[in-house]
Amino acid sequence: IPGSVTRLDFGNSLLHKPSAVKLGNFGGALKNNSEGIQIVHAGNHWLGIIVGGDTIDGVTPQIIKLDFGANITNTSPAATDWGNIGSMLYPHDLYIFNENNNWYGFTTNAENNSITRFNFGQSFSNAPTATNLGSFGVLSGPAGIFPIKDNTNWYLFVTNGTTNTLARLDFGQSLLNTPTAVNLGNLNGTMHECWDISIQKYCDQIIGFVLN
Numbered sequence: 001i002p003g004s005v006t007r008l009d010f011g012n013s014l015l016h017k018p019s020a021v022k023l024g025n026f027g028g029a030l031k032n033n034s035e036g037i038q039i040v041h042a043g044n045h046w047l048g049i050i051v052g053g054d055t056i057d058g059v060t061p062q063i064i065k066l067d068f069g070a071n072i073t074n075t076s077p078a079a080t081d082w083g084n085i086g087s088m089l090y091p092h093d094l095y096i097f098n099e100n101n102n103w104y105g106f107t108t109n110a111e112n113n114s115i116t117r118f119n120f121g122q123s124f125s126n127a128p129t130a131t132n133l134g135s136f137g138v139l140s141g142p143a144g145i146f147p148i149k150d151n152t153n154w155y156l157f158v159t160n161g162t163t164n165t166l167a168r169l170d171f172g173q174s175l176l177n178t179p180t181a182v183n184l185g186n187l188n189g190t191m192h193e194c195w196d197i198s199i200q201k202y203c204d205q206i207i208g209f210v211l212n
Contacts, residue, residue: 003030003052005037005066007073026066026079031059036094036107039072040124046072047124051091051107053084061088063107065124086116086130093145093196096120097175104175108142108158115142115158115169136181138167144196144211147175159194159210166191166210 004025008018025031034052041047046068053061061084066077089111096105096118103120105128113135120128141162148155156169156179164186169179192212199208 001032001057003032003034005030005034005048005050009073021075023075023077026064026077029079029081030064031062033057033059033090035090035092038094038096038105040096040103042103042124044070045124046070046074048077049094049096049105049124051088051094053088054090055111056090060084061091061109063088063091063118063128063130067124080127082127085128086118087112087114087132088116088130089114091116092143095145095147097147099174099176106145106147106156106175108139108145110141110143110161113139113142115139115145133178136167136169136179138165138181138183140165142167144194146197146199146208148199148201148206150206157197157199157208159191159197161193161195164191164194166194166197 005023007021010016010018033054036051048066050064053059063082065080068074068077089109091107094107105118107116115133118128118130140160142158143161144159146157154171154175158167166184168182171177171179194210196211
């Protein structure tokens with residue numbers, strides 16, 4: 001709040017202190033309680049996909065496309081509000097991926113304890129379809145989401161902000177499968193209102209970081 005986007009310009013090194021460029025709310029298309037964003041390069045277009053919106057604050061959940069064209073530094077991207085699809089309810093994190101030349105995405109819904117999966121098709125030209133996959137019995141205030149492929153299998157880790165736990169969804173060889181769910185609990189009692197997660201492969205290990 002207020003709903004807006006800021007671009008950080010690092011120059012030729014991520015070690016630089018970035019300068020901030022405020023892009024605003026694109027004529028009011030982007031509402032308050034904006035949460036997850038992912039930048040996608042599809043064809044010759046740079047796109048920003050954003051989810052957010054909390055009905056408790058009177059904001060209808062939404063997924064928005066920002067089309068920057070061929071230049072990511074465009075300060076006036078075309079904004080398209082695709083509305084609330086897939087029964088989103090205060091969507092938080094966002095992950096977009098390509099499988100077999102089709103684009104898909106996941107978001108976590110903090111207020112109805114679920115995950116929504118988007119199907120964008122082969123491009124982002126048309127409005128996506130979406131399916132709410134439910135809670136799998138392990139989600140409670142889900143916020144952060146992070147996928148990782150290990151050998152041939154995909155796993156999706158989700159942080160639960162209200163129960164201070166970590167959940168793992170096992171998809172097998174495709175993120176389009178119906179996953180099995182595992183509640184990993186509160187690891188060593190270290191998690192408190194855990195909000196986001198990032199996992200990296202490092203040498204012969206897999207390392208994760210969780211925000212509390």
